Amino acid sequence: MVIVSSTLKTKKADHFPAVVTMLSKCKKLSEILGKLTKRQQRIFKQSCLGHFLDLQFLSFSGNLVHKILLHEVEIDGDEQEMWFLIGETPMRFSRIEFALITGLTFGPYPEVSVDSHRLQDLYFGLKPAPNLDDIDSAFYAFDFTAIDDMDAVKITLYYVLERVVIGRAERYLADLWLMGLVDNLDEFNKYPWGSVCWRYTYRSLSRALRGQVGHYRVKLTEAKAKGKSYSSTYNLDGFPVAFQIWIYEVLPTVGRQFARCTNQRLPRMLRWMAATKNIRDGMLRTHVLSPSTPLIVRQQIDPTEEERMQPYYLQVVRFLGVDEGEYGGTIFMDDQTPTEIPSPPVEAADMSPPIIPDTAETFTPIPPADVDQTDTTFPTPDRPKKRSRPRRPSRHTEYREELFGDDPDDHAADTHADPPLQSHDVFSRLDMLRVDLQVFSARHDTSSQQVLDSLHTLIQQIRGIVPPDDRRDGHVDAHRSTSAHVTDLPRLDDQAQFCHVYWRTTSRRPAYANPIRQQLGGLVRSWPQYGPGSQMSPLRLVSDTLFGRWLDDGHISEYIAMLSHRQLVCREIVPQHWTVVSLHLYTALQVTYTGYLSGALAEGTFYPNSDIESFVMGRHCRLHRDWVQVDVVYLPLSLGGDHWVACEIHFRRREITVYDSLPSAHGDADIDSAMQPLCIYIPYLLHQTGFYRYRTDVTERLTPFTFIRPRQGIPQQRSDSGDCGIFTCMFIQYLGLGRPFDFGPEDGVHMRTRVAVDLWAGQLL
Amino acid sequence: MSREQQQASFINLTVKSQQDQSKLFFRIRRDSELKRLLNAYCDKKFLPHGSCHFLINGDRFAHHKTPDELGLENGDEIDAFVPTDGGGGGSRI
Numbered sequence: 001m002v003i004v005s006s007t008l009k010t011k012k013a014d015h016f017p018a019v020v021t022m023l024s025k026c027k028k029l030s031e032i033l034g035k036l037t038k039r040q041q042r043i044f045k046q047s048c049l050g051h052f053l054d055l056q057f058l059s060f061s062g063n064l065v066h067k068i069l070l071h072e073v074e075i076d077g078d079e080q081e082m083w084f085l086i087g088e089t090p091m092r093f094s095r096i097e098f099a100l101i102t103g104l105t106f107g108p109y110p111e112v113s114v115d116s117h118r119l120q121d122l123y124f125g126l127k128p129a130p131n132l133d134d135i136d137s138a139f140y141a142f143d144f145t146a147i148d149d150m151d152a153v154k155i156t157l158y159y160v161l162e163r164v165v166i167g168r169a170e171r172y173l174a175d176l177w178l179m180g181l182v183d184n185l186d187e188f189n190k191y192p193w194g195s196v197c198w199r200y201t202y203r204s205l206s207r208a209l210r211g212q213v214g215h216y217r218v219k220l221t222e223a224k225a226k227g228k229s230y231s232s233t234y235n236l237d238g239f240p241v242a243f244q245i246w247i248y249e250v251l252p253t254v255g256r257q258f259a260r261c262t263n264q265r266l267p268r269m270l271r272w273m274a275a276t277k278n279i280r281d282g283m284l285r286t287h288v289l290s291p292s293t294p295l296i297v298r299q300q301i302d303p304t305e306e307e308r309m310q311p312y313y314l315q316v317v318r319f320l321g322v323d324e325g326e327y328g329g330t331i332f333m334d335d336q337t338p339t340e341i342p343s344p345p346v347e348a349a350d351m352s353p354p355i356i357p358d359t360a361e362t363f364t365p366i367p368p369a370d371v372d373q374t375d376t377t378f379p380t381p382d383r384p385k386k387r388s389r390p391r392r393p394s395r396h397t398e399y400r401e402e403l404f405g406d407d408p409d410d411h412a413a414d415t416h417a418d419p420p421l422q423s424h425d426v427f428s429r430l431d432m433l434r435v436d437l438q439v440f441s442a443r444h445d446t447s448s449q450q451v452l453d454s455l456h457t458l459i460q461q462i463r464g465i466v467p468p469d470d471r472r473d474g475h476v477d478a479h480r481s482t483s484a485h486v487t488d489l490p491r492l493d494d495q496a497q498f499c500h501v502y503w504r505t506t507s508r509r510p511a512y513a514n515p516i517r518q519q520l521g522g523l524v525r526s527w528p529q530y531g532p533g534s535q536m537s538p539l540r541l542v543s544d545t546l547f548g549r550w551l552d553d554g555h556i557s558e559y560i561a562m563l564s565h566r567q568l569v570c571r572e573i574v575p576q577h578w579t580v581v582s583l584h585l586y587t588a589l590q591v592t593y594t595g596y597l598s599g600a601l602a603e604g605t606f607y608p609n610s611d612i613e614s615f616v617m618g619r620h621c622r623l624h625r626d627w628v629q630v631d632v633v634y635l636p637l638s639l640g641g642d643h644w645v646a647c648e649i650h651f652r653r654r655e656i657t658v659y660d661s662l663p664s665a666h667g668d669a670d671i672d673s674a675m676q677p678l679c680i681y682i683p684y685l686l687h688q689t690g691f692y693r694y695r696t697d698v699t700e701r702l703t704p705f706t707f708i709r710p711r712q713g714i715p716q717q718r719s720d721s722g723d724c725g726i727f728t729c730m731f732i733q734y735l736g737l738g739r740p741f742d743f744g745p746e747d748g749v750h751m752r753t754r755v756a757v758d759l760w761a762g763q764l765l
Numbered sequence: 766m767s768r769e770q771q772q773a774s775f776i777n778l779t780v781k782s783q784q785d786q787s788k789l790f791f792r793i794r795r796d797s798e799l800k801r802l803l804n805a806y807c808d809k810k811f812l813p814h815g816s817c818h819f820l821i822n823g824d825r826f827a828h829h830k831t832p833d834e835l836g837l838e839n840g841d842e843i844d845a846f847v848p849t850d851g852g853g854g855g856s857r858i
Contacts, residue, residue, distance in 0.1 A: 278838055280836060281836065282836065283822075552848055553818065553846075553848055554825075557825070582823055583849065584783065584823070584844075587784070587846060587847075591783060591786060607786050611842075614822075619822070619823070620822065620823030620824060622824060638849035
């Protein structure tokens with residue numbers, strides 16, 4: 001029995017960057033095995049390492065492995081296990097997982113006497129104690145067509161074992177004992193290579209971070225003195241690819257983001273193919289450490305029925321002497337809070353035994369700030385902290401669960417005495433404020449000054465209601481590491497004035513002829529940047545929106561990013577069955593379609609490396625919902641470059657609805673040709689990204705979607721107002737909230753205010 | 766400066782046009798502003814400066830930042846989009 005604590009081995013404050021290399025030559029595997037002839041490969045396949053022949057190319061991501069290693073927690077017990085804690089469910093990496101992934105066998109080391117030096121004398125007869133470098137050069141020099149088939153296979157087996165399964169640095173001496181053993185294939189196949197490989201892998205993984213923190217500090221101070229940056233470097237022995245695949249398995253959302261599960265073969269390492277070569281810190285932050293979509297965490301890898309039959313599983317269970325059902329089933333999280341951070345009283349309530357509703361699953365919406373739950377104020381409803389035996393729901397159940405959230409009882413459980421203000425409060429107050437605005441601004445005579453005044457009030461209110469502590473990033477906004485605090489804004493009177501003047505001056509005269517604008521430009525540049533994504537100044541966003549200009553893709557992108565963020569933070573208010581997608585998806589599909597028409601592409605294929613999947617997978621840092629989790633996708637698109645419409649792509653109905661605020665601008669022929677790329681290529685896109693594998697409730701068909709452009713019941717704009725961008729934003733918002741349309745042509749000015757307010761809010765939060 | 770240091774102070778970036786999927790390859794110092802690269806791209810493509818939108822990983826970025834500040838790595842790709850606009854037939858202000 002192992003007692004798992006919630007204390008990280010490496011404190012969160014001590015986390016450091018590192019470059020991690022693996023010494024196993026897993027990447028070269030196809031090259032190594034490609035040297036064999038077809039017949040030799042067939043023989044190789046029969047051996048105990050035969051399944052390595054089918055291992056797909058898997059690039060090792062040191063960054064991912066390092067970030068997970070930093071989250072190892074302390075355990076009480078002398079088992080050879082490692083436990084990791086990201087979010088609330090601890091995850092186990094033990095010999096069972098290792099066996100399930102690699103398919104190597106475990107067992108006691110048998111007594112084998114080896115006295116054969118035949119292979120060494122015959123093929124490697126270089127010098128008495130060759131090191132691995134010598135072995136490398138000798139191996140690559142072989143011509144396998146010229147030597148005996150069995151010997152070729154034996155040499156390759158030895159080489160794969162030495163260089164892939166037991167990864168070691170080149171300077172080590174070759175293990176001649178192994179070379180002797182491989183000559184006796186019967187004994188070789190029976191040998192517990194899982195135990196051998198685990199010994200190296202476990203030792204290397206568990207010791208990787210030992211002493212690194214202090215070392216890093218020293219080196220960093222030295223480097224800083226020279227004005228340089230520093231990141232640690234370490235190597236991993238053994239077969240760390242197994243660890244990486246384990247990450248994909250226990251964090252399926254992560255696996256889906258960074259890799260591709262191509263089939264359902266056994267053992268599990270044959271299923272995966274790494275899709276992302278370099279996993280950068282930003283992507284890790286969005287998808288793993290403070291994930292936008294709820295991170296699904298599995299405590300351990302539960303073997304399927306088929307896997308329970310496999311010899312490697314039976315052997316490891318017998319070897320460890322555990323009852324397969326019970327192993328790992330008894331876990332205790334000690335309830336002491338991590339010591340490094342003082343815990344607010346709110347969390348004390350969290351630590352009490354939660355009410356476990358029947359439908360609770362092991363995945364939980366993860367607080368953004370990381371595993372130290374004490375310093376986060378994310379609006380997470382109380383979820384059960386642990387379950388002794390996690391139930392494995394079907395993918396479908398998981399999905400439904402995720403969509404429709406938690407039981408009402410669950411919410412009732414988290415009534416705090418004094419809840420800290422959270423960003424969904426801000427949003428709900430914004431909504432209230434907007435109602436006020438609605439009453440306040442009589443429809444037609446909302447002059448710019450009034451609008452500015454109301455904005456002023458709004459900002460003051462936001463200032464008033466966001467307490468100082470919540471202004472740090474990570475609280476109000478988990479995803480945008482805004483360096484700007486709300487207090488850093490210039491005074492609002494200046495800004496309101498400025499907004500007006502800026503608009504007055506920018507549109508009419510060129511910059512060089514306009515001294516005021518030059519001064520103002522300087523002022524804008526001195527203001528803090530809001531969010532990593534926005535290149536436009538928030539002021540320009542708002543002023544363009546307010547003062548009747550056309551909206552371009554900058555505005556629309558900001559707006560849909562805001563909607564996406566709002567959907568994330570206001571889970572209780574905003575329905576979760578939809579998402580928005582970047583308007584650049586349409587550009588990409590248009591290019592594909594043009595290629596198809598011109599014959600450069602076959603139907604249903606995309607340009608190689610076109611990265612079109614990233615739209616579907618939610619890999620963009622501000623639009624981050626995976627399409628697998630939704631039924632409906634909203635896409636703003638520009639018809640002919642001068643008219644915005646909102647498209648609703650409905651997966652179940654296989655239908656695209658076009659919400660057009662001015663149908664007379666583009667006739668039916670126009671819209672027909674404009675919708676072709678979407679209608680034809682969306683099914684292929686879904687097919688290619690594996691949508692249907694996860695969503696068995698949607699029938700898979702590759703026939704084109706249909707589209708309709710309803711004329712009835714869609715609010716229309718005034719034809720000369722240039723409001724279609726605004727209407728598009730409002731369409732998406734109303735549809736997303738499930739509200740009926742209650743605006744009309746005369747509301748254009750008023751709605752500009754609302755969009756401006758939302759853009760403000762999006763910039764601030 | 767040794768060869769390695771020289772290698773380390775430069776970065777290779779690709780700009781991919783989303784209109785025709787064509788790619789241009791650039792080599793730029795890690796501490797110089799990306800604006801230079803983007804302008805060079807516009808020059809090569811005979812486009813007026815500022816007529817393209819550039820995105821890294823689907824998001825905008827400040828053009829005065831350097832590859833180091835944006836955390837770019839060797840071989841990273843910048844997407845170039847032609848901006849879209851819309852008002853619905855109204856007269857443009």
